[in-house]
Amino acid sequence: MRALAAVILGWCVVTTGFAQQNSEQAPNTATHFISEEVFIFMHAGPGRNYRILGSVAAGMPVTRTDSDETGDFVEVIDSQGRTGWIESEYLVTTPSFRETLPQLQEQLTEALASVAPLQQRISSLEQEVRAKDATTKQLQSELDSANERITALQSAQSDAEDALQMKWLLNGGGLAVGCIILGILLTYLPKRRKRSDNWMN
Structure with missing residues (x-):
């Protein structure tokens, strides 16, 4: 029973390690872009000493497929379908x-x-x-x-x-003055004597 458990445990450890190794070696195939440089050379291998296959213009999209052990060079496929290695410092994830x-x-x-x-x-x-x-x-x-x-x-x-x-004031005032003058004049007029009824007797 213990032997069976040890075998199962060992198999799990080996499987886990193999899966981790595969995940670490799996290439990042996402689309990347060449940074804002005039152009960069594409080499046949991961280093400047390898043959130059051509150049890739700045801003061009490429597909990353692999990288070397140091991470200084990455393998890419450009828009023309060429496969080569370029320096990783010129590779960015954002469009130029x-x-x-x-x-x-x-x-x-x-x-x-x-x-x-x-x-x-x-x-x-x-x-x-x-x-x-x-x-x-x-x-x-x-x-x-x-x-x-x-x-x-x-x-x-x-x-x-x-x-x-x-x-109206002037007319009323004039009328009042006229009445006053008339009243004054009437007071100065001689009074008429009454005729006596006895003169016939």
Whole structure:
């Protein structure tokens, strides 16, 4: 029983170690990009002393398939299907500016296209605001003119009322003075004597 358990335990250890070794040696086949350099050489092996197969331009996408023990060189497949080794320091996981520039230009074009209707709408609203401002100024001017006319009419009405009151006052005063004079004159008139009824007797 102990022998069977030891065999099973040993088999598990060997299997685990083999799996870890395979996972460590498994190549990273994700897409990578050449960093922002003019170009780099692709060699036939993991080192500069190997034959140069060609060059890869900056920003070009490549597929990483393997790496050497030191990690200084990686094996890649370029967009032309060539397989070779390049220095790992020139390999990045983010797209280069050359790769992203067309996408950025497309996004910029879409953004400008979406902004154009907004600019037209803003221009239309500005025109409406200017038209309403002009209408408001015209109405305010007409209101000011109407207020001035109302003020002038109120002043004329007040002057007319004052003149009428003065006229009534003068007429009433003249009548009162006339009555007083008439009363005074009447007091100075000779009184008429009463005729005696006895003169016939």
